[in-house]
Amino acid sequence: MTAAPEARELTLEVRHKSEIANGVFLFELRAGGGGQLPPFTPGSHITVTAPSGQKRRYSLCNDPAERDRYLIAVKQEASGRGGSLSFTREVSEGDAVTAEPPENEFEMAKTEPKRLIFIAGGIGITPIRAMILHCVRQARTNFMLYYFTRTPTMMAFRDEFASPAFEGKVVLHHDNGDPDQAYDLWPVLEQQRGAHLYCCGPRGLMDAVRDMTGHWPDSAVHFEDFVGASAPHADDKPFEVRLAKCGAAYEVAANVSILDTLRRHGHVLASSCESGTCGTCRCRFTEGEVDHRDLVLSDDEKKREIMICVSRAKSPTLVLDI
Numbered sequence: 001m002t003a004a005p006e007a008r009e010l011t012l013e014v015r016h017k018s019e020i021a022n023g024v025f026l027f028e029l030r031a032g033g034g035g036q037l038p039p040f041t042p043g044s045h046i047t048v049t050a051p052s053g054q055k056r057r058y059s060l061c062n063d064p065a066e067r068d069r070y071l072i073a074v075k076q077e078a079s080g081r082g083g084s085l086s087f088t089r090e091v092s093e094g095d096a097v098t099a100e101p102p103e104n105e106f107e108m109a110k111t112e113p114k115r116l117i118f119i120a121g122g123i124g125i126t127p128i129r130a131m132i133l134h135c136v137r138q139a140r141t142n143f144m145l146y147y148f149t150r151t152p153t154m155m156a157f158r159d160e161f162a163s164p165a166f167e168g169k170v171v172l173h174h175d176n177g178d179p180d181q182a183y184d185l186w187p188v189l190e191q192q193r194g195a196h197l198y199c200c201g202p203r204g205l206m207d208a209v210r211d212m213t214g215h216w217p218d219s220a221v222h223f224e225d226f227v228g229a230s231a232p233h234a235d236d237k238p239f240e241v242r243l244a245k246c247g248a249a250y251e252v253a254a255n256v257s258i259l260d261t262l263r264r265h266g267h268v269l270a271s272s273c274e275s276g277t278c279g280t281c282r283c284r285f286t287e288g289e290v291d292h293r294d295l296v297l298s299d300d301e302k303k304r305e306i307m308i309c310v311s312r313a314k315s316p317t318l319v320l321d322i
């Protein structure tokens with residue numbers, strides 16, 4: 001028998017599903033019986049339960065003034081075998097999905113800055129789109145969007161942002177996976193000049209933007225990286241990670257992830273989100289106790305697997321099956 005949803009959970013109907021970029025699916029979700037949904041503010045997300053049972057967190061990308069639907073864009077992370085794969089493959093139009101009501105950890109500042117700079121990489125456009133639509137509705141024109149993907153076909157909402165409505169407000173750039181072709185943001189970020197910055201994207205992009213805005217006031221820079229899952233905890237401690245197959249052992253410092261520790265020692269490991277949400281860095285472990293901090297693994301999988309981009313060890317030593 002299926003357990004009844006918790007009282008605070010919403011039952012949403014998938015009214016529309018379409019692939020809007022390579023491997024990126026847009027879902028329109030409406031209240032099961034019609035009517036209004038709980039309100040949300042720009043930058044909000046909902047946590048949905050995929051058919052696999054995994055909970056995944058997706059930013060709402062529609063105009064927050066729309067009270068009768070939520071739009072989420074889900075990137076299919078084929079290599080991760082995680083919730084996004086289940087959601088994009090197994091959820092169809094007409095299906096019901098459960099979700100927790102909107103929460104916002106990427107709020108826009110209440111103050112009115114002189115300028116707004118939005119920087120989005122890949123699927124990081126989703127909360128940024130809601131912010132931009134909010135600005136447009138308020139007739140605010142003092143913003144610029146810098147939106148980057150590897151190729152044009154990977155760019156969700158490309159036609160919209162390339163349309164005359166956004167002329168002079170949007171820079172779209174593709175680096176074809178070549179770091180030498182990355183867009184140079186330094187001229188944009190060198191001087192703050194009263195701007196507030198909102199950035200969402202892959203860890204590499206956000207780290208680069210953080211580095212370039214180190215001289216900005218903290219209150220003027222805003223990042224969405226699903227920090228609930230990935231932020232270091234104040235009481236994080238070092239521990240030892242051992243690799244069962246090669247016998248190597250390394251200390252994982254309190255402020256460094258297992259993934260980064262192994263890379264620093266020359267191990268080549270796949271990753272994508274580096275925030276515990278995509279499933280790409282999944283590893284098996286054979287000994288030790290894990291402090292799971294991801295949004296990917298089911299309770300059963302947590303008994304033997306770990307997402308090494310965010311999770312750590314509670315035990316002094318953790319043995320990975322790699």
Ligand code: FES
Nearest residue numbers: 272274279281309
């Ligand atoms: S969960 Fe995405 S790289 Fe670790």
